[in-house]
Amino acid sequence: MGSFIFKRSLQSVFSLVVLIILVFFLARMTGSPADLYLPQDASLEVRNQFNEQLGFNDPLYVQFGRFFWGLLHFDMGQSLQFSRPAVEVVLQAFPTTLTLAAITMPLVLLLSIVTGSLAAFRPGGVFDRLASFISLIGASTPNFWVAIVGVLVFAVTLRVLPTSGTGTPLHWVLPVAVLMLRPTGVLVQVVRTSMMTALSSAYIKTARAKGVGSRAIVFVHALRNGLLPVITVASDQAAGIVNGAVIVETVFGFPGIGKLMIDSVMLRDFAVIQAAVLVTALAVFIINIIVDITYALVDPRIRYS
Amino acid sequence: MPLSIRVSGTAEMNAPVSLTLQTSATSSGFRDAIGLLWRDKLATLSAILLLIVLVCVLLGPWLLADKARAVNLMARNAPPFSIDKGWMFFLGADALGRSLLARIIVASQNTMVIATSAVCLSLVLGGLFGLIAGYKGGWVSALLLRLADAIMSFPSMLLAVIVLFVFDPGITNVIFVLAISRIPIFLRTVRAEVLEIKERMFVTAARAMGARTDRILLRHIAPMVLPTVINLAALEIAFVMLVESGLSFLGIGIQPPEVTWGLMVADGRNYLGSAWWLAFWPGVAIMLVTMALNLLSNWLRVVTDPVERWRLQTTVSRHD
Amino acid sequence: MNFWKPMLVAVSATLIAPLTSAKAEDATAVTIVLPAGPDRLDPCETPRSVIGRIIKQNVVETLVELDYTNRTTLPRLAESWEQTAPTEWVFKLRQGVTFHDGTPFDAKAVIHSLERTNDPALTCITRTKYLDGTDVKATEIDAHTVKFTTKTAVPILPTLLAQLAISSVNTPKGEYTATPIGTGPYKFDHWTQGENVVLIRSDAYWGNKPLIDKATYVWRSESSVAAAMVETGEADLAFSIAPQDAINPETDKVYPNSDSALFRLSVDIPPLNDVRVRKAINLAIDRQAFLGSIISDKAELAMQQVGPSVLGFNANLKPWPYDPEQAKALLAQAKADGVDVDREIRMIGRPAMFANSNEFVEAAAEMLRSVGFTIKLDNLEMSQWLKMANKPFAEDRQPNVFLTMHDNNSGDAAFTAFFKYHSNGRQSELHDADLDALIVDAGTQAGAKRAEEYNEVFRRIYEDIVADVPLFHMVNYMRVGKRLDFTPTIANAVELQLAKLKLN
Secondary structure (H helix, E strand, C coil): CHHHHHHHHHHHHHHHHHHHHHHHHHHHHCCCCHHHHCCCCCCHHHHHHHHHHHCCCCCHHHHHHHHHHHHHCCCCCECCCCCCEHHHHHHHHHHHHHHHHHHHHHHHHHHHHHHHHHHHHCCCCHHHHHHHHHHHHHHHCCHHHHHHHHHHHHHHHCCCCCCCCCCCCHHHHHHHHHHHHHHHHHHHHHHHHHHHHHHHCHHHHHHHHHCCCCHHHHHHHHHHHHHHHHHHHHHHHHHHHHHHHHHHHHHHCCCCHHHHHHHHHHCCCHHHHHHHHHHHHHHHHHHHHHHHHHHHHHCCCCCCC | CHHHHHHHHHHHHHHHHHHHHHHCCCHHHHHHHHHHHHHCHHHHHHHHHHHHHHHHHHHHHHHHHHHHHCCCHHHCCCCCCCCCCCHHHCCCECCCCCEHHHHHHHHHHHHHHHHHHHHHHHHHHHHHHHHHHHHHCHHHHHHHHHHHHHHHCCCHHHHHHHHHHHCCCCHHHHHHHHHHHHHHHHHHHHHHHHHHHCCCHHHHHHHHCCCCHHHHHHHHHHHHHHHHHHHHHHHHHHHHHHHHHHHHHCCCCCCCCCCCHHHHHHHHHHHCCCCCHHHHHHHHHHHHHHHHHHHHHHHHHHHHCHHHHHHHHHHHHHHC | CCCHHHHHHHHHHHHCCCCCCCCCCCCCEEEEEECCCCCCCCHHHCCCHHHHHHHECCCEEECEEEECCCCEEEECCEEEEEEEECCEEEEEECCCCECCCCCECCHHHHHHHHHHHHCCCCCCHHHHHHHCCCCCEEEEEECCEEEEECCCCCCCHHHHHCCCEECCCCCCCCCCCCCCCCCCCEEEEEEECCCEEEEEECCCCCCCCCCCCEEEEEECCCHHHHHHHHHCCCCCEEEEECHHHCCCCCCEEEEEEEEEEEEEECCCCCCCCCHHHHHHHHHHCCHHHHECCCECCCCEECCCCCCCCCECCCCCCCCCCCCHHHHHHHHHHHHHCCCCCCCEEEEEECCCCCCCHHHHHHHHHHHHHHCCCEEEEEECCHHHHHHHHCCCCCCCCCCEEEEEEEECCCCECHHHHHHHHCCCCCCCCCCCHHHHHHHHHHHHCCHHHHHHHHHHHHHHHHHHHCCEEEEEEEEEEEEECCCEECCCCHHHHCCCCHHHCEEC
C-alpha cells in the first residue's frame, strides 16, 4: 500500500511536468500582456520598456528556463495584475474554492447514492421516474441561470438569503446548492444505472433466490459492486468542481480560484495561471490517488499494480 | 446454472441487437425494436422528440436562417404566448426582436453538431484508450492514465478559454477543446469496467482458449462496457452543451452571429429579471434533449440486456 | 430530501468563523458595489477607473481637480498656480495638510510623488498615458512652493497634473504599493483580495469633515446581482448596472461616463476608400432606434470621438439622418463608377465593450446588410481586438468597420486627436497632411484658440473626410439606495468622492 502510493505519486510528477509545459506554452500563445496593461496610446518606448522589464522580449525557451528554475526554488514569479508573488495570490484564493468543494462533494455523494439506489430498487416505479426526472433537470440546467434565478427568488423576492458575498454561513447556501446541482444530477443517474446492473447480476439474483439475508444486505452487496463507475464519475465531478466554481464565484462574488484563473487568462497574468493550475492539479492528483485506492478497497480483485 | 449462462451470453447477444437498432438492416429486427420502443411510452416520446430535433438540425438553418436573423427593435423582448406577430413569435422575441422560435430551431444545428461531435470524439478516443489501459495494465496503462490525469487536472473551462484565445472561437475549435477535455472520463470509466470484466469467467475462458487480444477486447469486453458508456455519453452531451453555455456566459465560446442554445441562455441571463423567456426557452431545449437522450439510452440499456428485456416485456404494462 | 439544508448550515458554520455583517449596523457606514475589483491600489494608477473610483480624492488627492461641467480646473492641494515661462509653472501648495501617516504635505512630497510616478521601473498609467513625453520635473522653491518645468511648452499642464495623485514620502519608489497613504478625507484601512476594500474617515482631514465614516467596497461582475444588492439593502450604491436592470427610476440614476462609441473605417481599403461608401454606412445605421432599446435612452448621438465635457468638443456638428434610400443610392453611384461595393466587409466588435455591445453589432450588421453591404461579423477577445486596433495594421487586411470606444476623461481633446487621427497616431487610419498640421498646432495653443482649432479638427474628420461612424456618447446607470442622497455626474466615470454622499 505504502509503496503503491509512492509509485503513484512519482507517476503524478510526470503528469505535473506535462501539465506545466502545456500551460506555460499555451498561455504564452495567447499573446503579449503589454497592450492590456498599458494605455492604448502608450508610446513604443514605454511598451518596449514594459516587455524588457518583464522578460517578454526574451525567446520562449529562455523564459521557460527561467520559469522552471524558479519553480525548483518554489518561486512561481510575480503576478502582473496584483504585483505580488503569484503563489501568494493563488493560495489566498484556494481555500474558498476548497471549502466550496469540501462542503459540496460529500453532500452530492450522500444525496445521489441514497436517491440513485432507491430509484434502482424499483426501476420504473414512481420514485424512480421522479428521481430521474429531477436529476436530469439538475444535470441539464445551466448553473449560472440557476444562480441568478436563485438570487432573484431567494434574496430579492423572499428575502431569506443574502444575494452574494461571503461572511455568514447563510452566504454559502445558494453557491453550494448551485454547485451541487450538476454533480448530483449526473451521479444519481450513474448510481441508478450501476445499481440496476449490480442488482440484476447473477450472484445477487442467486442470493435473492436463495433467500439469503435481508433486503438491506443484498442492497449493500449490490452497492459495493455498483460503486466502481460511481467512483470514477464522482472523481471526475470533483475535479470539475473548479469549472462550476468559475461560474458560482463570478455570480456570487466569491474570492475563489476559479474566477481568479479565468480573470488571469483574460489579463494574461501568466504567473498566476501557472500557479493556479499547479495548485488545482495537485488537488486533483490527490483525489485521483484516493480514487485508485478506493477501487482496490471496493473490489479486492483489483490489485495495486 | 441457467443464470450464469445467460449472463455470459449477454456479451454475445449484445452486439447483434444494438447493431440492428443502429443500421436497421433486417426488417424483422427493426420491427422488433419499434415494438419494444412502443411499449415504453417515455422512450417513444423521447425518440419522437429527438427525431424532431434531427429535422430541425437538418432543415432549420436552410428554412429559417433569415427569420432568425431579422432584427426588429420594435418587437424587442416581445412576450411569449401571443400570435399577434405571427406564429414565429409564439415563444416571444429576443432583445433584438428576433423570433425566439426561429432562433432555437436554427441554433439546434450548431448546438447538436458541437455536442454530438465532441462527445463522439471523446467517446471513441477515450473508450479505445480505456480498453487498452484496462486490459493491458503495466506501463501502457500507467502512461495513458497519467496523461488523462494531466488533462483532467487542467480545468476544462480554463483550457477552453486559453485554446479559444489562441485559435479563434469557431465551431471546430470548440468541438476539439470540449472533446479533449472529456477524454479522461471515458478513459477512466471504460478502464474501471474492463478491470472488473476481464476477471470474469468468460473472458478468462476466452483467453485460455487462445483468443487474440484485440478480439477479446472488441468482441467480448467492449459490448459489456457499451451500456455504461452510452449512458455516460447521453449525460456528457448535456455537459458539453452546458460548458459551451458557460463559456458564452464568460463572454468566450461561440460568438454571434453564430448561435447555439448555450449562447442564447447566456445572452438571455441579462434579462432574467425583465424578460425571463429569453433564457428560458433555449434552456428548456437543452433540458428536453438531455432528458430524451437519457431516457432513450436507459431504454436501450434495458432492451439490449436479455434479462432486463424479458422483464420489460412482461412487466412494463403494469407501470404505465 | 430536505435534510441537507440544516446540515449545510451546520457544516459551514464550523468551517467559517462568522464575520460581522456590515449591513446597516452603522448608520453612517456605506457599502458600494463596483463592477470589478481593484488589482493594485497604487496612487500612480488612479486614472484607471478600477482604482480611481476607490481611492482618488478619497484617500489620495491631486494638486488640481477637474471641473467637468465648466471644462476647467480647480485648486485642491494646490492653492494657486501660474505659468511663469512657456515651460515653467509655479504651484503654491496648501499649508497645514498632513498625510495619514503623520508626515507633512509639502514640496518634498510633491517631488517624491512625481518622481515615483515617472520611475521607468513602474508602468504607472499617470506616466504612460499623461505625463509621457512631457519630461516634467519638479523642484522645491520653498516648503510650500513647487516649480514644474517641461521639455516643451505644455499649455495644459494643470489638466495633466489633475491626474497626479500625491502620496506620502513613505510610499516606496520602484515598487507598487497596495496601501496608499494620502491626504484625503478617508484613510485606507484594509484590502482583502477578491472580497473587499475598506476605507475609514480620517479625523485629521484639512477640509470639511464628511458625513460617511466608513466605506466598504465590494465587487460583482453580474449586473443583476449588483442591482439586487442595493435593492435588498445589502449595499447602498451600485456603481454601474446594465440598462435592463435599471428599472426603478427612484433609485437608478443615469450619468454620462465619458465613453464614446464609434465604428472606425479602414479608409484606405476598397471599397471604404470611396467617400460615398463611407457616407452610405453612416446613413444606413439607425442610431435613434437603438436609444431606449439596447442602448440607454439617455445616451446621446455622437458626432465626434469626444464628449461635451472635453475642451475642443464641436457643438455645431449635425447628426447623420437615418436614410437607407440615400445610402442605397450612394452605393449604386459608387458601383456605377466601378467601386467594388459587394466586397465582403468585416465588422469587428468586442464582447462586453459596453452593456449589450454584442447585440448592438448584430443589429448594426443587419442594418448595413439591408442596404446592400456584405458584412461578416466578428467578435474578438480583448487582446486580439487590440491587435487590430493598433498599428501596425496588417498588410492584407479586409476592409473593416471596427467598433471602438474611447474615453477621454482628461477634459482635453489633445488626448484624442493625435492618437486617433494624426498620421503617427497609434490608432489612426488617416494620413492627411493638412489635418496633421492642424492637430499639432492645436496642441500648442491655449484657451479659446485651442478650442477653435480642435473644433475644426473634428469638423474636418466628420464632414470632409467621413473617417468614421460616430455612434453614441454612452451613459452608465448607478443604483443609489434609499438611505443615500446622491446624484451622479460625469466625474463619476473615474472617481466617487465619498465626501459628496449625503444621507436621507
